[in-house]
Amino acid sequence: MDIKLSGITKEYLHEEGTRKVLDNLSLFVPSGHFVSIIGPSGCGKTTLLKLIGGFDGHSKPSREIFMIFQDANQLFPWRTLESNLSYAIRKTHKGISKAQAAEKAKAALSEVGLLEYHHYYPHQLSGGMKQRGALARALAVGCKVLLMDEPFTSLDRVNKEIAYELLLKIWREKKLTVIFVTHDLEEAERLSEQILYFEDLNGKISV
Ligand SMILES: Nc1ncnc2c1ncn2[C@@H]1O[C@H](COP(=O)(O)OP(=O)(O)OP(=O)(O)O)[C@@H](O)[C@H]1O
Numbered sequence: 001m002d003i004k005l006s007g008i009t010k011e012y013l014h015e016e017g018t019r020k021v022l023d024n025l026s027l028f029v030p031s032g033h034f035v036s037i038i039g040p041s042g043c044g045k046t047t048l049l050k051l052i053g054g055f056d057g058h059s060k061p062s063r064e065i066f067m068i069f070q071d072a073n074q075l076f077p078w079r080t081l082e083s084n085l086s087y088a089i090r091k092t093h094k095g096i097s098k099a100q101a102a103e104k105a106k107a108a109l110s111e112v113g114l115l116e117y118h119h120y121y122p123h124q125l126s127g128g129m130k131q132r133g134a135l136a137r138a139l140a141v142g143c144k145v146l147l148m149d150e151p152f153t154s155l156d157r158v159n160k161e162i163a164y165e166l167l168l169k170i171w172r173e174k175k176l177t178v179i180f181v182t183h184d185l186e187e188a189e190r191l192s193e194q195i196l197y198f199e200d201l202n203g204k205i206s207v
Contacts, residue, residue: 001064001144001177003029003052010047010056021047023202031144034171034178036188039198045181048198049147052179063092066138067147070154072130074137075122081109081133082118085140092141108140112166128159135170145177152187164190 010022021044029035039045050056053067068074075084085105090096096104109115112132117125125133131151138146148167152160168191171178182188188195 002031003027003145003177003179005052008051010044010051022051025202027196027201029177029179031177032175033194034180034192036180036182036192036195037198037201038182038185038188038195041183043198045198046149048201049149049179049181052145053147063141064144065147066141066143066145067149068131068134068138068151070150072127072134072151073122074134075130077122080119080121081114081125081136082106084122084133085109085137088137088141105136105140108136111139111170112136126159127154128163131155131163132166135166139170139174143176145179146171148178148180150182151180153183160187167191 005025005027008022008025009020011018011020025048027048037045037048047056049067053065054062055067075081076087079087082102082105085108086098086101089101089104090098093101093104106115106118109118112135114129114132114136117129120129122130122133135146152163155163164187167178170176178192180188180192185195
């Protein structure tokens with residue numbers, strides 16, 4: 001699924017007036033590409049991802065676009081991993097039986113190496129496991145575009161490397177479109193096919 005934005009402007013209202021965060025921003029990411037967006041803190045990267053994902057209150061979120069946040073606290077705390085995924089699957093696949101949803105949930109957990117933890121609640125998971133749980137949830141509902149907002153910042157080096165390998169494997173296998181926001185140039189170089197600098201997007205067509 002291509003992502004195309006053209007001439008987007010977004011302002012926030014503050015006490016001291018409005019602040020233009022996205023200023024005639026254009027972006028084109030072809031289907032199946034892995035692109036990183038780099039930019040200084042506060043420049044508007046999260047605002048951009050939320051807008052693409054439909055989390056800004058202006059457009060409707062699509063089940064094909066999934067956003068993974070830095071803390072990955074995106075699972076219901078009162079449900080186990082498997083129940084979180086089954087619930088998401090049943091919401092997006094009307095008419096699917098409980099047993100079929102459970103099967104699909106297990107398959108997605110297996111893809112991210114969490115099958116043996118299917119009965120864990122979110123608070124029993126490490127940061128890296130939560131990230132993988134969020135990824136499994138995206139896969140379970142058939143997501144086509146992953147929007148990742150500094151997802152690995154809080155992981156240590158070893159867990160980062162595990163997360164990189166897994167993300168790249170899933171990106172290739174599922175032919176996902178990935179837009180990955182980071183502060184870390186090394187990380188962007190390690191993962192993506194193309195690096196975009198946020199300041200270059202405001203006012204120009206990229207990719
Ligand atoms: N809901 C909001 N209301 C008002 N201002 C906001 C809102 N969300 C973000 N902003 C402002 O918009 C600017 C961009 O914020 P955003 O979170 O998109 O930046 P960012 O590039 O993702 O930063 P970081 O790298 O630190 O996460 C900031 O100045 C922030 O204060």
